[in-house]
Amino acid sequence: MINMAGMETGRICLKTRGREAGKKAVIVSIDEKTGFAVIDGKDVKRRKCNLRHLFPTNKKVDIKKDAKHDEIVKLMK
Amino acid sequence: MTKPHEMTKKKKFTRTISGKVKVSYHREKSSKHHCAICKGILHGTAHSKTVAEVSKLSKTQKRPSVIFGGVLCTKCRKAVMEDAAKVISKVKNIEDVSMTRRKYVDVIVNKK
Numbered sequence A: 001m002i003n004m005a006g007m008e009t010g011r012i013c014l015k016t017r018g019r020e021a022g023k024k025a026v027i028v029s030i031d032e033k034t035g036f037a038v039i040d041g042k043d044v045k046r047r048k049c050n051l052r053h054l055f056p057t058n059k060k061v062d063i064k065k066d067a068k069h070d071e072i073v074k075l076m077k
Numbered sequence B: 001m002t003k004p005h006e007m008t009k010k011k012k013f014t015r016t017i018s019g020k021v022k023v024s025y026h027r028e029k030s031s032k033h034h035c036a037i038c039k040g041i042l043h044g045t046a047h048s049k050t051v052a053e054v055s056k057l058s059k060t061q062k063r064p065s066v067i068f069g070g071v072l073c074t075k076c077r078k079a080v081m082e083d084a085a086k087v088i089s090k091v092k093n094i095e096d097v098s099m100t101r102r103k104y105v106d107v108i109v110n111k112k
Helices: A069-076 B051-056 B074-088 B099-109
Strands: A011-015 A024-031 A036-040 A047-050 A054-060 B009-015 B021-027
Touching: A011 B074, A024 A054, A024 A069, A054 B074, B074 B099
Parallel strands: none
Antiparallel strands: A011 A024, A011 A054, A024 A036, A036 A047, B009 B021
């Protein structure tokens, strides 16, 4: 089972695995059945990501349902 | 005095059928790379090749293109990232992180 504590839309996470490890990303949407989330950020391209490869921080941004890449980059600053 | 070309090689003494001892020379091969924290063997690094062979390879063939690639293994890298996320969200102080991981956590926290 995946630990879903703190995993919600708008949460800023740190990637723990893969080529983009150590970079910050915002969760745009979550699919709980498959255990995947769509992430986006300043250094990270918008893409699907396994929830096991993310670790949440205490920061959160308010994003709309269909926010674009440029809006998310502005909010992350 | 030993010749300079012999110093870079490994010597192996073999005895022939007629009773003579002959010396055969081998190029020394590079050893496997190990994780800086857990000492486990690293994947994706150029090993068991001679020094000349490794120097001809491209940069991407020598180590994985991840942060701390060729230094830390995947398990230790994940532990470092989770500690860094706790320090960024001010749940944990950087003094409380274990001494072995603190150097690597400090790199990620102070990144732009």
